[in-house]
Amino acid sequence: MSNPQQLRYSKEHEWLSATEDGVATVGITEHAANALGDVVFAQLPAVGDTVAAGEACGELESTKSVSDLYAPVSGEIVAANQDVVDDPSLVNSAPFEGGWLFKVRISDEPGDLLSADEYTAFTAG
Amino acid sequence: MSNTPPRHTALDPLHRSLGATMTDFAGWDMPLRYASERDEHNAVRTRAGLFDLSHMGEITVTGPQAVDLLNFALVGNIGSVGTGRARYTMICQADGGILDDLIVYRLGDQEYMVVANAGNAQVVLDALTERAAGFDAGVRDDREAYALLAVQGPESPGILKSVTDADLDGLKYYAGLPGTVAGVPALIARTGYTGEDGFELFVAPEHAEQLWRALTEAGESVGLVPCGLSCRDTLRLEAGMPLYGHELTTALTPFDAGLGRVVKFDKTTHADDFVGGEALRAAAERAEAAPPRKLVGLIAEGRRVPRAGMSVVAGGEVVGEVTSGAPSPTLGKPIAMAYVEVAHAAPGTAGVGVDIRGTHEPYEVVALPFYKRQK
Numbered sequence: 001m002s003n004p005q006q007l008r009y010s011k012e013h014e015w016l017s018a019t020e021d022g023v024a025t026v027g028i029t030e031h032a033a034n035a036l037g038d039v040v041f042a043q044l045p046a047v048g049d050t051v052a053a054g055e056a057c058g059e060l061e062s063t064k065s066v067s068d069l070y071a072p073v074s075g076e077i078v079a080a081n082q083d084v085v086d087d088p089s090l091v092n093s094a095p096f097e098g099g100w101l102f103k104v105r106i107s108d109e110p111g112d113l114l115s116a117d118e119y120t121a122f123t124a125g
Numbered sequence: 126m127s128n129t130p131p132r133h134t135a136l137d138p139l140h141r142s143l144g145a146t147m148t149d150f151a152g153w154d155m156p157l158r159y160a161s162e163r164d165e166h167n168a169v170r171t172r173a174g175l176f177d178l179s180h181m182g183e184i185t186v187t188g189p190q191a192v193d194l195l196n197f198a199l200v201g202n203i204g205s206v207g208t209g210r211a212r213y214t215m216i217c218q219a220d221g222g223i224l225d226d227l228i229v230y231r232l233g234d235q236e237y238m239v240v241a242n243a244g245n246a247q248v249v250l251d252a253l254t255e256r257a258a259g260f261d262a263g264v265r266d267d268r269e270a271y272a273l274l275a276v277q278g279p280e281s282p283g284i285l286k287s288v289t290d291a292d293l294d295g296l297k298y299y300a301g302l303p304g305t306v307a308g309v310p311a312l313i314a315r316t317g318y319t320g321e322d323g324f325e326l327f328v329a330p331e332h333a334e335q336l337w338r339a340l341t342e343a344g345e346s347v348g349l350v351p352c353g354l355s356c357r358d359t360l361r362l363e364a365g366m367p368l369y370g371h372e373l374t375t376a377l378t379p380f381d382a383g384l385g386r387v388v389k390f391d392k393t394t395h396a397d398d399f400v401g402g403e404a405l406r407a408a409a410e411r412a413e414a415a416p417p418r419k420l421v422g423l424i425a426e427g428r429r430v431p432r433a434g435m436s437v438v439a440g441g442e443v444v445g446e447v448t449s450g451a452p453s454p455t456l457g458k459p460i461a462m463a464y465v466e467v468a469h470a471a472p473g474t475a476g477v478g479v480d481i482r483g484t485h486e487p488y489e490v491v492a493l494p495f496y497k498r499q500k
Contacts, residue, residue: 034146037355038163040452040459041428061430063162063355063451066482092161 002120003029004096009119010072012054015096016113019106023078027100028060028069028091031123036062039088044069044080044102051077053110058101060091069101072113079103134179135272135330136337143351150354151244153180158353165356166454169319173278173344174352175337182246183271183327184239184253188262191235197395198256199227200379200405204393206231211299211316214387215379216249221404222375223382225249226367228316230301238267238312238327242369256400272333276340277323277360279498280347285324287343289313298322307339318357320364320496359451362460365422365494371433371448372420372462378405380412383420383493418445419470422495423488425459429481431488436480437463444469447479455496462493 007015013032017025033039041061051057051071058069080102084090090099114122131154134140140147140156148157156177158165168174186195195203201214211230215223225245230238241249246268253264276284286293291304291313301314309332317323328336341349358368367373372382378401379388388405390396423431430452437445445465453460461479469477472492478485 037146037158038161038452041430043429061428061452063359064157066430066432089163 003031003116005116007096007116008072009114009116009122010070011112011114011122012070012072013123014070014072016072023103023105024073025100025103026072027095029119029123030095033092033095033099036060036065036067036091038063039091042084042088042091042101044085045071045077047077047080049077051075051104053108060088071104073104073106073109075104075106075108077102078105132180134177135333136177136179139334139337140177140351145351145353148354151180151242153243155180156351156353158355159351162353162355162359163454165350165352166359168348168350169278169321169352169356169360170455171279172348172350173276173280173284174319174356175340175344175349176275176277176352176357177272177333177337178275178325179272179330179333180243181273182241182243182249183267183273184241184246184250185232185265185267186237186239186253186262187235187265188260189235190261191237193394194253194257194260194262194264195229195237195239196392197260197399198253199229200388200399200401201229202389202392203229203231203237208233209300209302211301211314213299215373215384216252217378217401217405218375219401219404221378221401221408223369223373223377223379224252224375225369226373230312230314232301232303232312245369270329271327272330273325273327274333274336274340275317275323275325276344276349277317277319277352278321278349280344280349281321281323284340284344284347284349285313288339293324307336307343309336311336318364318366319360320366320494321360321498358449359454362449362451362462363453363455363494363496365462365496367420367462368449378408380405380408381416381418385409385412416467418464419467420448420493421463421465421470421472422491422493423447423450423461423463423477423479424456424491424495425461425479426487426489428459429484429486430459431461431463431479431481431486437465437469437477437488438480438485439469439474439477443480444477450479453495460495461488465490
């Protein structure tokens with residue numbers, strides 16, 4: 001699998017798009033989606049919620065387990081992907097595209113986000 | 126559990142070449158899934174799936190008193206099992222607590238193969254060995270002697286027929302016969318843990334790969350796929366089949382688990398002195414008079430998935446515990462098995478929920494199984 005170069009990554013296996021007008025799109029990586037197995041339920045943060053970097057803001061449920069969804073940055077949620085709520089398998093089939101989870105207006109971001117190459121090395125370990 | 130390195134089946138390199146996600150299961154490194162576990166599940170329900178179950182523990186019991194030993198050591202009436210037939214049974218402690226659930230195959234006049242769960246194989250071997258004292262019978266550890274492959278699903282008879290001359294039409298459910306499959310000697314058993322028609326093939330480990338490849342090829346045109354333990358768990362859960370460590374434990378008797386029918390008090394021998402017999406007679410009466418809890422099915426009204434250990438609640442009180450839970454691919458909803466207080470255990474009982482991380486999610490109480498195949 002390859003991690004898109006234009007994205008940045010958290011050690012909790014979220015990806016973060018480049019920002020447009022201060023807003024970035026967030027999803028989980030293909031590595032994370034593969035580790036979870038078939039996602040069957042997604043509870044996403046609601047529009048208007050304030051999230052804090054590194055804190056749980058939702059959950060993804062798969063056949064075997066439930067995993068917290070972490071916010072890679074701090075800010076306000078401006079969109080949640082209703083398509084994923086309706087069809088959670090999008091997280092598995094298109095984790096970097098149609099399986100995006102939410103959009104956040106960034107107020108603060110941690111200094112330890114990874115580049116694609118760094119994240120690839122991180123998951124190879 | 127321990128620091129011993131994981132054990133690998135004879136098919137381990139093949140699983141890795143297929144890109145399987147592996148998992149530790151009872152000390153074995155086993156395929157969890159190859160691709161999507163939901164697709165694997167659906168393949169078994171509608172077409173066919175191929176499993177490596179070589180972690181299961183085979184124990185051979187032979188000798189003039191083999192049947193007497195098994196009647197004494199197990200809760201079933203092994204004396205009524207004909208040659209070439211199999212029986213689902215259990216081995217219990219003296220206090221009636223379940224040590225394991227087993228399938229016993231009668232391979233010959235004086236020869237039986239006991240198949241135990243991987244995690245309990247040593248316990249069962251030790252118990253049988255100890256209980257064999259005074260019997261003219263031998264107990265042999267055959268865990269290394271067999272690999273076990275399972276072909277399960279409605280297409281499995283056709284697939285198997287294309288690689289064996291054995292009389293599969295004459296092979297009934299819970300029967301087993303020696304034969305040749307894809308050129309290798311095998312014990313062919315019509316058993317499984319999926320709720321579908323299917324076969325389990327016991328072969329020498331050095332023949333496992335040849336058999337796997339032949340079955341894969343034979344099943345390709347009808348949609349057979351390799352299947353991991355993840356879908357095996359959801360398949361057995363839908364079929365209402367118990368899993369040791371979840372629905373069955375040493376703290377429960379077969380009667381507590383709703384499986385009192387496997388206990389036979391009218392055995393051909395050792396009806397009066399089999400291990401656990403006295404405690405099980407009391408457990409049978411208790412189950413009749415005042416069962417504390419009952420094993421039921423729960424179907425979610427919402428989408429959050431119940432997991433083993435979560436509390437079943439009603440009216441703000443804890444009334445039971447989930448033993449297994451998963452999203453059901455067949456029903457399209459989360460399902461669970463749970464031990465629930467009798468007052469709340471009747472199908473359709475209103476107001477029952479599962480405490481999922483602090484939220485009481487509503488659940489429908491149903492009788493097991495969730496899924497029964499059309500015959």
